[in-house]
Amino acid sequence: MRAGIITIGTELLLGDILNTNQKFLSSLLTSLGIEVYRHISVGDYEKPMKEAIKKCMDDCDIILLSGGLGPTEDDCTKEYLSEVIQRPLEKNEDEYKKMVELFQRKNYTLTKNNLKQIYTIKDSVILHNEWGTAPGEYVKYKNVHIFIFPGPPTELEPMAKKYLPSLIFDKTEIYEKSIQIMGLGESAVETRLRTLDLPKSLEINTFAHFGSVEIKIIGKSSSTNQVNIDVQRSIEIIKEEFASSIYSLEGNMMEEEIIKRCMEKNLKIAFAESVTGGLLVKRITSYPNASNILHASVVTYSNQSKEEILKVPRKDLETYGAVSEKVAMEMARGLYELGYCDIAISTTGEAGPIPSEKPIGTVYIGFYNGKKYRTKKLHLNGSRREIQKRIATVIFTELLKVELGGNNGN
């Protein structure tokens, strides 16, 4: 089944607000196995709104309209829909009674504009709005399911969750599974996915996150068993293809997976950051439970702070320069010896925009676990921020592959 979502409101077209209703409804429909085919947003004007409704009538099985149900004269969603599907608006006595009671209780004056809200489309199902005043409506017209929801997300979201599935369905169920890939770009993942012999019954798509790629498998069916078997089979095939590039089968971001594995292995990490300037520690601490695996971290931008806080020998700074393999190693060692971590990770490099001792994009990273040093030299392109982000991606990937490896869901 295919759906079109039509959101109505001048504030959307002015760019004043993000269209969260579009995202919410899309995500809800997707989770129900319904393909969202088109989003349209228009103002409260007759021509574009009627055209949008007609267009979606042509090629969708479900149309969701949101907004334009308010009491002002601009709000004409019901009116225009009623004209397109040629079903008149009628005064709804139940809604009228409710409104009169509400206004009496609140001691408000009922105006002509308020009364607009109690006219509903002939033969529609009224979707009661427990979260606001304007009711929603459901109409089935020429086999198309049409829903009208109020615009405020605090009303639309609970109403859509409550009424959509039961009015559209029958019994089809949805199976979703995510596989997270590191160290490969989205197009590489997609190219390799295409070569695999995966069950045709499933929707399999890729999504790029920062530093990782998600493969999402979606199966829909009324026969539970076959979908389950297909999803399981595709996971096995994908696991075989991507092997150690898979780091999570639970939908975790890289940071979450690092926190999870450190907690399982009872390990603490810490960062001694120069070129990344706090990005690594910030990325980890923006996830819950970070305090279980990270007790302290330092940003040592200047040579003096590298020397004093991390005990990097002055002669190394002088001989090799701050951006060098030796200094990355010494930074990791010095951090480890502060005693806050089991795995110390260091970064030093040039992120630009003005190069100093080494060319922009030259980066050294160091790992030290009290026994073994490991360093890596990187040559990165991009803006200052891109370089910093790419270093974070490399470090999180390395950590998950090596120091925290062997637990990638395989």
Place this chain on the structure above:
Amino acid sequence: MRAGIITIGTELLLGDILNTNQKFLSSLLTSLGIEVYRHISVGDYEKPMKEAIKKCMDDCDIILLSGGLGPTEDDCTKEYLSEVIQRPLEKNEDEYKKMVELFQRKNYTLTKNNLKQIYTIKDSVILHNEWGTAPGEYVKYKNVHIFIFPGPPTELEPMAKKYLPSLIFDKTEIYEKSIQIMGLGESAVETRLRTLDLPKSLEINTFAHFGSVEIKIIGKSSSTNQVNIDVQRSIEIIKEEFASSIYSLEGNMMEEEIIKRCMEKNLKIAFAESVTGGLLVKRITSYPNASNILHASVVTYSNQSKEEILKVPRKDLETYGAVSEKVAMEMARGLYELGYCDIAISTTGEAGPIPSEKPIGTVYIGFYNGKKYRTKKLHLNGSRREIQKRIATVIFTELLKVELGGNNGN
């Protein structure tokens, strides 16, 4: 002039991400005095994409397309547009050379898919993408201005800002001036703007950034003089109204203004972060010249690290708890005494999701300049990340108002 915005991408229709491009482009067009008439989002499919382009050709003067410029087979925005407007795609030798060089430098293999990106529409203007690989394009077809931008917001936003105004408004010149406001929300700024007697000839709009609000003044005209006078007059009126809430007349983000003022005053700052976990130092170091004003910074998540690195007395941690005014003060003092800064800033608090000693949202921040302590208690709402970001906003605002105050462009 009327515009239609067409955003392309399956992730939008699946409801995986909010359509920030739609909002950004709408807001940009509105600020240029262009009416946004319709938003459409579709997947990378021929039928709905071509229909969307044709629909907007019918009733818009400007069409903005974003997304679908990537290297995968799904990405067909240029191809479909080229068919609708019947102008062939041609190999662009300049873009080809650039790509070959880039891939050689990175030691990547150039695939057939990558080469898709170097085909451009005949007679189009290439919009160079300094922020990523896929160039944008501008075509004028039957008096309709058509723009294609890449989907990633980090590429689309600077490109749209750079190319849209000059290509749409041929000879008319654009005068732009930004006034940055701190410590006030967007709707408060807008409400106060509305009460002012500002020249009618200008477009004056507000834009919310994280932690600050930008008032953008745009004048369009072929007669330079009057516009200049009007823009100057409106700046004076706005300066009088917002006084000390204004922190920059040069379009600086708060971080950039902090770096600029610290450099002017020859001051260094440093952070001792607990609840913000590195966010403050990361925000500063993601801007150029950060190394001139920040030499070192620490994240002290555990009590032990607060005690050892920052010399916070154990009895204070025991008596008042880590989340306390006393500990915030001691953290700032201890950081200052490490000798890397003139202004030491500390944070301690509960960001959740699981409360421990104090309720979630309880935060203390401390400032110490070697002479005077200053602390502030905050009660914040929101998710873990929202709380962290709000703390950053408060700290940057405080810094600009107090420690680095008296230089707000007035």
